[in-house]
Amino acid sequence: MLRAYPDGMDSWIERHADRVRTAGEALRAVPPGRRILIGSGAAEPVTLVRALVDERGPYLADNEVVHLLTLGPAPYVEPSQAGRFRHVAFFIGPNVRQAVQEGRADFMPVFLSEIPELIRSRRIRIDVALIQVSPPDAHGYVSLGVSVDIVRAAVDAASLIIAEVNPHMPRTHGDSFLDVRRIHHLVPVTLPLLEVHPEPPDAVSRSIGEHVARLIPDGATLQSGIGRIPDAILAALENHHDLGIHTEMLSDGVMRLVEAGVITGKRKTVLAGKLVTSFIMGSQRLYAWAHDHPAIEMRPSDDTNDPAVVARNARMVAINSALAVDLTGQVASDTLGGCFYSGIGGQVDFIRGASRSPGGRAIIALPSTARGGAVSRIQLALEPGTGVVTSRGDVHSVVTEYGVAELWGKSIRERALALINVAHPDFRAELMARAKGRRWVMPDQVVPRARYPWAEERLEHTLAHDALVIRPARVTDERALQDLLYALSRESGYRRFMGFKKEHPHAEIQRMVDLDFEHDMALVACPPGTEEVVGVVHYLVDPATGLGDVSFVVRDDWQGRGVGTVLMRRIREAAMARGIPGFQADVLMTNTSMLDVFHESGLPVRSRREDGVYHLELLFPEAPAPPAPGPG
Structure with missing residues (x-):
């Protein structure tokens, strides 16, 4: 689609007729042994590139061609052009990749941010800039359009600028404008810009x-x-x-x-x-x-x-x-x-x-x-x-x-x-x-055995209005889980493990993260933007009952803020999605906060007391009753 410019094509050609040339005529000004920069990407001046090789090429020798990725043809890297042109790629695109890999072109590893200064300082000397611009506006300025990148430095440094002037080139704002009087030769063209269409997402x-x-x-x-x-x-x-x-x-x-x-x-x-x-x-x-x-x-x-x-x-x-x-x-x-x-x-x-x-x-x-x-x-x-x-x-x-x-x-x-x-x-x-x-991991380190269920990750809010990310545990949570367990008070540790534990070694924690995310699932609670674990809930399906044997632990400074309630809701949702009929748990009679989480879950709770411990069963809605324990 042609752009709407203040002046028509004929108007600017008439005003600057002394510099308007065909591509072949303009390129006669390019001498042998010079470094030529070609405009980048969709702004590659295709007409000038073809004429450089086809019309001017026979009269050139040892010219170096430099550019970033370009979308159009690169005939200067063809084997027949050896001795006339040598390409140096700041970035290797498909049109020059084979030439670089076969040694017919060179590659310069360089940060893109540093190329303009290399050009301005003449460490990379640019003698000729072949570019594509929009038609001049009413003030006599063209736009570099879709490619300013390193072209801005090149046109500021080059001793010879030859530009295709194309009404298809958009007039873009910013540091894209160039006084048309800076351009030595103007080559009128009317061609759609080069396009790139990525493949549809898979x-x-x-x-x-x-x-x-x-x-x-x-x-x-x-x-x-x-x-x-x-x-x-x-x-x-x-x-x-x-x-x-x-x-x-x-x-x-x-x-x-x-x-x-x-x-x-x-x-x-x-x-x-x-x-x-x-x-x-x-x-x-x-x-x-x-x-x-x-x-x-x-x-x-x-x-x-x-x-x-x-x-x-x-x-x-x-x-x-x-x-x-x-x-x-x-x-x-x-x-x-x-x-x-x-x-x-x-x-x-x-x-x-x-x-x-x-x-x-x-x-x-x-x-x-x-x-x-x-x-x-x-x-x-x-x-x-x-x-x-x-x-x-x-x-x-x-x-x-x-x-x-x-x-x-x-x-x-x-x-x-x-x-x-x-x-x-x-x-x-x-x-x-x-x-x-290589001894980079523990000798007994398990291999992650299932695809991590990213869809289970949620941002939740507790009754105390704390934001927490509730997500499945990962193998990389081992240290964070150790930190959580070692941070527990003696009382909290006793309630969780029904006894005093002095150590939480690698083997123990690894079992907490060696999950199949179906019959064995753990969810952790983390403050947003961190990998700190402040609570964890875990279930393991009991083959005898089919119920998930569930356990919780919440760090002391986060207790009483509704973390256990959120974890209970999320682990229930995860278990129901996997067809598990309900939970069972053993809870100390003195662990009133954990008992509250179960009784306030909205699920019917069946319990029996034995030696200071409540054995709880919670069936999900419409779940069948668990089988009676077998003999023995």
Whole structure:
């Protein structure tokens, strides 16, 4: 769709006729031996790129072509162009990947936030900038449109600027404007911008999206990319409120959330109300929507990706992808099987910025497997030749379709357990065995034996109006459960265990988290945003009666606030969903608070007293009576 500009195409051509050229004519100004930057992403000047190779190429030698990801053709990397052009990729896209892997092109590992300064300082000298812009406005300014990123620095530094002028290019706001008199040659074109359409979300990406969405609070500011997983994450945010955007790339998914009123930017702490980005990539509808949109603020990469700027956004959530993660938390994102695959990009910029943001969170999201399930992306150690983009010290959260592994502030043992817990079940036993071989986990550490039931996680409020996250226990809760038990007073410990216990060793706690989540279930109560456990309820089905043998414990400073009542309701709901007919429990006669929880549950209670202990039975509605105990 052509954009509405103040002047028609013919008008600006007439006013600047002295600089209007065909692509072939304009490129005659490019001499041999120069470094040429090509505009990024959807703003790749395709007509100029083809003419550079087809028309000007025979007259050039030893020219270097540099750029970020581009969506269009890359004929300069063809074997026939050796000696004329050598490509250096700041980020490896599909159009140049084979050339890089075959040694016909080069890769420069560099943080995206630092490329503009490298260009301005001439450490990376840009002689020629081939770009695509909007038609000049009434004041004689063109817009860089959908690609400001490193192009802003390039046009400020280049000695020769050649621009395609395209009425399909949206006029975007922010640091995107360029005086048309700065451009040496203007090449009129009328072509739709290049598009990228990610594949529809599948079950894996939808699960990842749901897990990530639970980590994002209302009022958060987001950084996300494009693709199946980022789109699934954005789609899962439709019930959130007042989200903001500070990202290197803006996609259709962001547009849809803005239109739905989910993204408002009201609670942003930097450029409130603005959609801050450095490039836009997606559909023609997205480009039309971006045209003259007052909320879109285009900034260069050294601004959008500067970790210090990112960190100024409160509740900043950075979401990035990866090719693999090892059990210590190292992230591989730019290499695959020892071959360069993509690039550093903005991953580290945003992870470090979000980690330092007040209330911020840095997330790595990836499927648990690759190659159709044949290979685990959660690995003991990264393959030889694989580069680490994000260090183990930077990683906070890793998300797969099997859940969330929290790594920040965790030991290698805790990290390994957390990551094995979100690995594909087919690979967990092997990963655990190899982790034991490295002595990273306990020799008797059990392998998580069931898919974690994330759907059981709830935010609840007690009668005392305390907010608590009630969720199934995880293998990574072992230390928190030990802390809970050791914090109990002697009286509370005696009531729970019907005797005095001095120790709660690893073997005991491991049994509390070695669950099948059907016949053996435990729920923990945690204050929101923490992994601290202040209460736990557990049932284990008794084969003789079919009832869940249930027990509770609540930390002393949380007793009397309704924690046990909430845990009772949630464990009952979980048990009923699994077809369990009811509960049974043995409670000391002196444990009046626990007896109250059972009697106030709304369930009929049958009890009998024996040696100072009440044996209770609570049947769920419409549940059949339990079988009578057998002889003996």
